[in-house]
Each structure stands twice: as C-alpha cells, then as structure tokens.
Amino acid sequence: MAQAAAVAKAPAPPRRRRASATPRRLPYLLIAPAALLMVGFIAYPVISVFYYSLQNYNPTKPWRNGYAGFDNFVHAFTDDPQFWDTLTFSAQWVFVEVGLQLLFGLALALIVNQTFVGRALGRALVFSPWAVSGVLTSVIWVLLYNSQTGITRYLADVGIGSYGTSWLSDTATVFPAAIVADLWRGVPFFAILILADLQSVSKDLYEAAEVDGASRLKQFWHITLPHLKDAIVLSTLLRAVWEFNNVDLLYTLTNGGPAGETTTLPLYIANTSVDAHNFGYASALTTVAFVILLVCSMVYLRLSKFGGEGK
Amino acid sequence: MITKEATEVAPAPAPVTPAAEQRPRRKQRAWDEAPRWQIYVPLSIYLLFTLIPFYWILLFALRRPGSTSLVPWPMTFEHFEKVWNDRDFGVYFQNSVLTGLATLVLTTVVALAGGYALARFDFRIKRGFMIALLCTQFVPGALLLVPLFQIFAELKMINSLASVIIAETVFQLPLSMILISGFIRNVPYSLEEAAWVDGCNRFTAFRIVVLPLLRPGLIAVGSFAFVHAWNHFLFALMFLSDQSKQTIPVGLNTLMSSDSVDLGALAAGGIIAAVPVVIVFAFIQKWLITGFSAGAVKG
Incomplete structure (x- = not known):
C-alpha cells in the first residue's frame, strides 16, 4: 500500500498531500455510510429487542410495564404450548423445504448444465419462479388451490382429493400444499447457485476419470459432489435461515391457519407483537429464535467441516 | 478454497492432457454422454410444474x-382496467417502482464504497466488520418490526416511502457488500496502480479502470436489490398506513384477504406485480450466473 502511494505521488505533485493523507482514513470513510445504516437500523433494534425481552412491555397495558427479569423466558419454556408448537412447525418447515429444494435444485442444475438443444430457453424457464415474490406465489397458489375454479377441482375429477374444500383450509392437506407452493419458487435458488458453481469444475478431472473408466455416477460422486460441497453447505445454511425467518408466503397463503396448523415461530412472534401488543414477550421469543438460529448454524458449519480441513 | 482443491488434484491426470489437446472434442464429451431422454423427460416434467401455475394466473x-x-378466449382486459383504476394498482405500481429504484441506487452506491474498502485496504476493524456483516444474515427483519417501527416513528418517517427504502436497503447491504468486495478483488490491483502512475487520483482510477469491469457484478447486485424491494411485503405493510402510499405486494394482500375474493382482479394484479420482475430477470439472466460464479461462492 505504501509503495503504491509513493508511486502515485511522483508524477502528480499537486495531489501529493491527498495521496499521502487518504489511505489512513479513507477505508473508514468508505465504510461509514454502511456502518451507520447498520448500526442504526440493525444493531440498535437488536439491542432494544434484548432489552425489552427482560421487560414487561405492552403499550395497551402500561400499568404492568417494568422490569420482568427472566419471567418472559420462563413463561415461554414452561407455560406456552403455542411456543413449542410453532417452534416444532418451524423446524419441520425448514427441514422439509431446504431438503427438497436442495434435492430438486441439484438435479435441475445437473440437467441444465448438459449441452442440449434448447438449453438457454430451458434454463430461463426453469429459473423463472426465482424472482417471484412470496405474496405473488401465494396469489398464484390460491388460484390453483381454489375449490371451485382451481386446478385441484380438475384433480378431483380424476380422483385426486375431493370436491368442495380447498387444500389450504383442510388440516390434512395444508402442510404439503404449502410446501409445494414454496418449493415452486425455492428450487430455482439452489439450481442457480449450484449451476454457477458447476461451471468452475475443471473439465480435466472428468476427462481423467473417463480415461480411468469411472462411470458417470462415480464421476458425480467423486468429482462433482466434493467440488460443490462448500457451495451446498453455504447455500443450505443461508436458505435455512431465510426459510426460518421469512413470513411473506405463509402470512399471505394461510395466515398460519387453519387452526394455527401452519404458524411458524416468527409468525407467532409477529402476531404477539403486532396484534396482541405484547412486545416484551415477543422480544423474549425473538431472542430465543436468535439463539436457536445461531447455535444451529454453528453446529451445522462445524459438522459439515465448512471450508475444507484447514486447506 | 474450491479452486485450490481442484488444482491440487489436477496434476494427477497430467499425462493425459497431450492426448486431449489433439482431440479437443473429448473435453465436452465427458459430461455430455447422458442419453437425451435423461435430459428431456425430467426437464419436461419439471417445466410442467413450473409453467402450469404461470398459465393458471394468466388464464x-x-x-x-x-x-x-x-383457454383465455375470448380475451378481455377488463380485470386489468379494474385493478389498475378501481383498486389503485396504478398508484401502487408507481410507489413500488420508486421504492425499487431508490433501494437499487442506495444499496449499490453504499455497498460499492464499503466493498471497495474491504477489498483494497487493511484496516483495524476490518475483520470485526466482516464478521458483523455475516452476523446480520441471521437477523430476521420480520422480528425487528416493532423496534424499527419505533425508530421510524421517532424520525417522523412512518407513512413515508423513505422508511421502506431505508429498511430494504439496510437488509440488502451486507450481502451486497460482501459480493461487491469479491468482485473488486477479482480486478487486479496493478490495473489501478497503473492508472495512478498515469496521473489519475484514486477515485478517477476507480471510475475509469475498475468500474467498467464490475458491470456484471453490479448488475447482479443491483437487480437483486430492486427485485427484493419490489417483492418485499412486511415493511411496506407495517410502515405505510396510508393507502395512497402502499406498494403492490400490500395491494395484492388486500385483494386476497377481502371477504369475497375477485379472482380475476387478483390474477390481473398478480400479473402487474410480475411484469417488471420478469423483465429484469430476462435482462440479467446471463449476468446472474457469471456474476455468481465470479464473486458469490468465493465471497
């Protein structure tokens, strides 16, 4: 760095002072806007959530506000079945979604990585739901699952499902129905990321394997998969966190129903804070959610030996 | 790390390479031997799953x-007219475009500055800052709704698009900055240094030499920011109470949750929500994958 500055100085004397003065302060100036925004609108809210988690705080019942110690946490773990229900559902949701999205996304990426006629169009169409929002996904699947005019009515014609009830309002079908809707837009995410990483596999490796007579399955297992490992670990982790936190789809598709059957923990928290105004308790639940996410992520990264064994 | 592994293994097949150079077509064959039906059958089945929902909403x-x-015949546009005029989607559309573009510009500019610092300087808090960036990925925006609402209320920004723009930008920033610093690191520092020797200052050197090379990456990051702000729903739902201020996803939610849902209007509203995103997507597709393989994975 110092060398570079020295080189810059010589031919441009008028800039000498700036060139020598900037490098020290410049990086701080450059990250300042980002840092300020993040402190003000992420760090500060997070800290206030931690603070309120130890308080009774409910704007509609101000007479009960005040320090609560760990009461909120104790209540959540010992006295709130809804907390456990929604947490279990969240885990189920994340596990099934991420697993299936990875499976289909990997398969799709491998397919569209081949050379075939119509590949560009195929890729564009396969990836297209990626950019569709959670709300729009809900709109589309509400139309599909509509009991009178949806596609499920036509499925009922051929004996799949029954007439009259929407798949979204039946406790027996709502989980798979919501899973499929979210898969529809989630699979392209993995397909895109994995395809991007597939492009960097050295062709020589396959060629060598070919010469050694390895089958395509073996090539996949011993070359492709190890190469993709880091990308898979990272994308599943990001996706899992995202699936856990994201409430757009379920909020608009089922609004947590029927009968609370599809309420995730974040949805429950949002309801507790926004509708019930019980902000102290919601903050405690948020804190619990943070800790769970953090611990799970650490364990996951450790177990998957992310980044290779010290290479 | 990935590339390292590849190069470490690569020396092994060295004896084979001369043969390959004589017959370059072999290189392609390795992964290309899949029988055609193994490509077209699963792809077609998946495409049905992808496209039927799109067809259904168009219908x-x-x-x-x-x-x-x-079949959508005889065709009519009355649902579009209705939703655009009577259900205020014209207004929502304007608000959404404004929010999306402002988020795009703000995110790209701020992330570019920060990304450059991370890529080109060593400074004391750099490591801590990087860790902070990664940590924000675990912070769910949805769970910070109430404190964010309080902050914006304090700043008198409730019911103004500025609150949504700031909130969207803040949650887009960390990942954008990590991506952009990866892109910048891929541009050799010597190029910049050469420009300094030619008399450019740091900023001009960056603008003339580095910025053009960042185009694919910036397009990927910028369109992410736009699409994300365009699609996102909760912040707008919470911070904007005035109907004339709301965005398209909120409008869709209102249509969906009304007692007797007008499915035609809902579908038309959905199409309006999808059009800009589809255009952006068609435009950036080829940059998306190169952009990702250049920066994201190595991050």
Whole structure:
C-alpha cells in the first residue's frame, strides 16, 4: 500500500498531500455510510429487542410495564404450548423445504448444465419462479388451490382429493400444499447457485476419470459432489435461515391457519407483537429464535467441516 | 478454497492432457454422454410444474368474469382496467417502482464504497466488520418490526416511502457488500496502480479502470436489490398506513384477504406485480450466473 502511494505521488505533485493523507482514513470513510445504516437500523433494534425481552412491555397495558427479569423466558419454556408448537412447525418447515429444494435444485442444475438443444430457453424457464415474490406465489397458489375454479377441482375429477374444500383450509392437506407452493419458487435458488458453481469444475478431472473408466455416477460422486460441497453447505445454511425467518408466503397463503396448523415461530412472534401488543414477550421469543438460529448454524458449519480441513 | 482443491488434484491426470489437446472434442464429451431422454423427460416434467401455475394466473387474468373455460378466449382486459383504476394498482405500481429504484441506487452506491474498502485496504476493524456483516444474515427483519417501527416513528418517517427504502436497503447491504468486495478483488490491483502512475487520483482510477469491469457484478447486485424491494411485503405493510402510499405486494394482500375474493382482479394484479420482475430477470439472466460464479461462492 505504501509503495503504491509513493508511486502515485511522483508524477502528480499537486495531489501529493491527498495521496499521502487518504489511505489512513479513507477505508473508514468508505465504510461509514454502511456502518451507520447498520448500526442504526440493525444493531440498535437488536439491542432494544434484548432489552425489552427482560421487560414487561405492552403499550395497551402500561400499568404492568417494568422490569420482568427472566419471567418472559420462563413463561415461554414452561407455560406456552403455542411456543413449542410453532417452534416444532418451524423446524419441520425448514427441514422439509431446504431438503427438497436442495434435492430438486441439484438435479435441475445437473440437467441444465448438459449441452442440449434448447438449453438457454430451458434454463430461463426453469429459473423463472426465482424472482417471484412470496405474496405473488401465494396469489398464484390460491388460484390453483381454489375449490371451485382451481386446478385441484380438475384433480378431483380424476380422483385426486375431493370436491368442495380447498387444500389450504383442510388440516390434512395444508402442510404439503404449502410446501409445494414454496418449493415452486425455492428450487430455482439452489439450481442457480449450484449451476454457477458447476461451471468452475475443471473439465480435466472428468476427462481423467473417463480415461480411468469411472462411470458417470462415480464421476458425480467423486468429482462433482466434493467440488460443490462448500457451495451446498453455504447455500443450505443461508436458505435455512431465510426459510426460518421469512413470513411473506405463509402470512399471505394461510395466515398460519387453519387452526394455527401452519404458524411458524416468527409468525407467532409477529402476531404477539403486532396484534396482541405484547412486545416484551415477543422480544423474549425473538431472542430465543436468535439463539436457536445461531447455535444451529454453528453446529451445522462445524459438522459439515465448512471450508475444507484447514486447506 | 474450491479452486485450490481442484488444482491440487489436477496434476494427477497430467499425462493425459497431450492426448486431449489433439482431440479437443473429448473435453465436452465427458459430461455430455447422458442419453437425451435423461435430459428431456425430467426437464419436461419439471417445466410442467413450473409453467402450469404461470398459465393458471394468466388464464384467470385474461378470461371473462364467470368463465370456466381452460383457454383465455375470448380475451378481455377488463380485470386489468379494474385493478389498475378501481383498486389503485396504478398508484401502487408507481410507489413500488420508486421504492425499487431508490433501494437499487442506495444499496449499490453504499455497498460499492464499503466493498471497495474491504477489498483494497487493511484496516483495524476490518475483520470485526466482516464478521458483523455475516452476523446480520441471521437477523430476521420480520422480528425487528416493532423496534424499527419505533425508530421510524421517532424520525417522523412512518407513512413515508423513505422508511421502506431505508429498511430494504439496510437488509440488502451486507450481502451486497460482501459480493461487491469479491468482485473488486477479482480486478487486479496493478490495473489501478497503473492508472495512478498515469496521473489519475484514486477515485478517477476507480471510475475509469475498475468500474467498467464490475458491470456484471453490479448488475447482479443491483437487480437483486430492486427485485427484493419490489417483492418485499412486511415493511411496506407495517410502515405505510396510508393507502395512497402502499406498494403492490400490500395491494395484492388486500385483494386476497377481502371477504369475497375477485379472482380475476387478483390474477390481473398478480400479473402487474410480475411484469417488471420478469423483465429484469430476462435482462440479467446471463449476468446472474457469471456474476455468481465470479464473486458469490468465493465471497
């Protein structure tokens, strides 16, 4: 760095002072806007959530506000079945979604990585739901699952499902129905990321394997998969966190129903804070959610030996 | 790390390479031997799953009210007119475009500055800052709704698009900055240094030499920011109470949660929500994958 500055100085004397003065302060100036925004609108809210988690705080019942110690946490773990229900559902949701999205996304990426006629169009169409929002996904699947005019009515014609009830309002079908809707837009995410990483596999490796007579399955297992490992670990982790936190789809598709059957923990928290105004308790639940996410992520990264064994 | 592994293994097949150079077509064959049906059959099945929902919403948006025909014929645009004029989607559209573009510009500019610092300087808090960036990925925006609401209320920004723009930008920033610093690191520092020797200052050197090379990456990051702000729903729902301020996803939610849902209008509203995103997507597709393989994975 110092060398570079020295080189810059010589031919441009008028800039000498700036060139020598900037490098020290410049990086701080450059990250300042980002840092300020993040402190003000992420760090500060997070800290206030931690603070309120130890308080009774409910704007509609101000007479009960005040320090609560760990009461909120104790209540959540010992006295709130809804907390456990929604947490279990969240885990189920994340596990099934991420697993299936990875499976289909990997398969799709491998397919569209081949050379075939119509590949560009195929890729564009396969990836297209990626950019569709959670709300729009809900709109589309509400139309599909509509009991009178949806596609499920036509499925009922051929004996799949029954007439009259929407798949979204039946406790027996709502989980798979919501899973499929979210898969529809989630699979392209993995397909895109994995395809991007597939492009960097050295062709020589396959060629060598070919010469050694390895089958395509073996090539996949011993070359492709190890190469993709880091990308898979990272994308599943990001996706899992995202699936856990994201409430757009379920909020608009089922609004947590029927009968609370599809309420995730974040949805429950949002309801507790926004509708019930019980902000102290919601903050405690948020804190619990943070800790769970953090611990799970650490364990996951450790177990998957992310980044290779010290290479 | 990935590339390292590849190069470490690569020396092994060295004896084979001369043969390969004589017959370069072999290189392609390795992964290309899949029988055609193994490509087209699963792809077609998946495409049905992808495309039927799109067809279904188009069908509802274009066929006459009360029609149960499975083809959108005779075609009508009355649902679009209705949703655009009577249901205020014209206004929502404007608000959404404004929010999306402002988020795009703000995110790209701020992330570019920060990304450059991370890529080109060593400074004391750099490591801590990087860790902070990664940590924000675990912070769910949805769970910070109430404190964010309080902050914006304090700043008198509730019911103004500025609150949504700031909130969207803040949650887009960390990942954008990590991506952009990866892109910048891929541009050799010597290029910049050469420009300094030619008399450019740091900023001009960056603008003339580095910025053009960042184009694919910036397009990927910028369109992410736009699409994300365009699609996102909760912040707008919470921070904007005035109907004339709301964005398209909120409008869709209102249509969906009304007592008797007008499916035609809902479908037309959905199409309006999808159009800009589809255009952006068609435009950036080829940059998306190169952009990702250049920066994201190595991050």
